[in-house]
Amino acid sequence: MTYIGIIITFVFITNFIFTRFLGLCPFIGVSKKVDSAVGMGFAVIFVSSIAALVTWVIFNLILVPLNITYLQTITFILVIAALVQLVEMMIQKISPELYRALGIYLPLITTNCAVLGIALIAVQEEYGVIESFVAGFSAGAGFLMAILLMSALRERLDREDIPKAFRGAPIAFISAGLMALGFMAFDMTLLKNLIG
Amino acid sequence: MDLLQELLLILYALIGVAGLGILFGIGLSLASRFLAVQKNEKVELIEKALPQVNCGACGFAGCAAYAEAVASGNVEINLCTPGGAETLKAIAHIMSVDAPEIGEKxxxxxxxxxxxxxxxxxxxxxxxxxxxxxxxxxxxxxxxxxxxxxxxxxxxxxxxxxxxxxxxxxxxxxxxxxxxxxxxxxxxxxxxxxxxxxxxxxxxxxxxxxxxxxxxxxxxxxxxxxxxxxxxxxxxxxxxxxxxxxxxxxxxxxxxxxxxxxxxxxxxxx
Structure with missing residues (x-):
């Protein structure tokens, strides 16, 4: 039941884009076309699941015994950067098709604060190893949902007659804000009603 | 808390972060050796010769895709219209075949x-x-x-x-x-x-x-x-x-x- 709770929490209730406002750079930058948005979304799912898992291991096996947990932020940045590099190399070797599909989005994720965010939140909430992984996966899934909705919206926005000053990023931010308002419908009460 | 303990704490922090950094560095350099992908030299050369506008006039997804197709030898080398005669000559040279004549642009x-x-x-x-x-x-x-x-x-x-x-x-x-x-x-x-x-x-x-x-x-x-x-x-x-x-x-x-x-x-x- 905790896993379902974590999934619902990170996909809907505290969606990284609409509630926590993390990872807005790729959210605005890569949401111009549905194809590339989906690519970016899956790359984030992939990296954030693995990053949550690996950072849990590093935190609990290295930082806690050494009593240097205050260094978690810089350590996690290090871990995520190295991890993305490694994952990129492995994908290129094992599946060139997937590598071409993810393309430039993979290295871009190194600087995506949503990934760092999920690693830090998982530690803060004192999740177990599988819970961390599930949290990472569902945070990525929430990001995929947000960027997919946004890109579908922006493809339609392109054809609208928008006042010149609002074209491009401004209208995208306004739309994202309205979507965030919509996501306020998901809150903890909903979670309690769903799974008690 | 005495001085020794504080010094120890600093040392742990240093060892922890530096150790992780060195570990990742060595790991990545090893990985890049083992996981290195052999790139076809011809593909890279041809890709450089193409105009890189990714217009799709050749019928492929972009310049990189066309370069790969040309290097495999199964497609005509004169499909890149934006490149014109110069690109054609360059590709013909890389593939060591005679450049077919093309008309005026x-x-x-x-x-x-x-x-x-x-x-x-x-x-x-x-x-x-x-x-x-x-x-x-x-x-x-x-x-x-x-x-x-x-x-x-x-x-x-x-x-x-x-x-x-x-x-x-x-x-x-x-x-x-x-x-x-x-x-x-x-x-x-x-x-x-x-x-x-x-x-x-x-x-x-x-x-x-x-x-x-x-x-x-x-x-x-x-x-x-x-x-x-x-x-x-x-x-x-x-x-x-x-x-x-x-x-x-x-x-x-x-x-x-x-x-x-x-x-x-x-x-x-x-």
Whole structure:
């Protein structure tokens, strides 16, 4: 039941884009076309699941015994950067098709604060190893949902007659804000009603 | 808490972070050796020789995809029209085959000058700014159904921004920027965008196959098929078919006389 709770929490209730406002750079930058948005979304799912898992291991096996947990932020940045590099190399070797599909989005994720965010939140909430992984996966899934909705919206926005000053990023931010308002419908009460 | 303990804490922090950093560094360098992907040298060379505009004129997803296909040896090496003769020569050299001859560079041009003030409009359009959308409504908002609709769908697809609006709300192609990818020709619903040789001195800026009086009512600068250009410049390659003069550019004779005597002045310098 905790896993379902974590999934619902990170996909809907505290969606990284609409509630926590993390990872807005790729959210605005890569949401111009549905194809590339989906690519970016899956790359984030992939990296954030693995990053949550690996950072849990590093935190609990290295930082806690050494009593240097205050260094978690810089350590996690290090871990995520190295991890993305490694994952990129492995994908290129094992599946060139997937590598071409993810393309430039993979290295871009190194600087995506949503990934760092999920690693830090998982530690803060004192999740177990599988819970961390599930949290990472569902945070990525929430990001995929947000960027997919946004890109579908922006493809339609392109054809609208928008006042010149609002074209491009401004209208995208306004739309994202309205979507965030919509996501306020998901809150903890909903979670309690769903799974008690 | 004494000094020793504090020093120990600093040491742990140093060892922890530096150790992790060194570990990752060594791990990554090892990984890059074991996981190195052997790239085909030919592919890289060919990719460098291609113009890198990713226009898709060759029928592949981009320059990288085409380079790979060429290196595999299963496709023709002359599919890159934007690159022209130079790219072809470079690829032929890399693949060590003889370069096939290609003709003169082709560019596109809009064969219409009937805009605001010269052409008649049948209704005002304020819908989606897309030529194909307007074309669905009875073939456009001009009385003439052959001309340029002026909503700039070609401007949007042009990968090198060679197309721009002129002063009467129609579009014009800059032949020095055009890379001959043909995307504008594919997107244009009225087929008013046509191929011309790069060296073309004159174009007949009209696409109307209507009879003379019909064209005249719809547009002041439309070709009425009067054949004066053909008579005044017999060597100029003017051919009138279906009430429209089209220049046969393989004829290199004088076209100036015919252009000057054209009653609606639709033969213009390119």
């Amino acid at each position: 082709k560019v596109t041009q809009v064969h219409c000058k009937g805009g605001r003030g010269t052409a008649e409009y049948s209704f005002e359009y304020s819908g989606v700014k897309d030529c194909n959308a307007l074309f669905l409504i009875g073939g456009g908002n001009k009385v003439c159904k052959y001309g340029c609709l002026g909503l700039g769908s070609c401007i949007k697809v042009c990968p090198v921004d060679a197309i721009s609006y002129d002063d009467i709300g129609l579009v014009v192609v800059d032949k020095d920027v055009c890379i001959s990818c043909g995307k504008c020709i594919d997107v244009c619903p009225t087929k008013v965008m046509r191929w011309i040789p790069y060296s073309a001195d004159y174009i007949v800026a009209c696409n109307s196959n209507d009879k003379g009086p019909v064209t005249k009512r719809a547009c002041k600068v439309g070709c009425i098929g009067c054949k004066i250009c053909e008579k005044k410049s017999p060597e100029g390659g003017y051919v009138i078919t279906d009430f429209l003069s089209v220049i046969d550019y393989s004829q290199t004779g004088d076209r100036n006389e015919g252009a000057e005597k054209c009653p609606p002045k639709c033969i213009i310098k390119n």
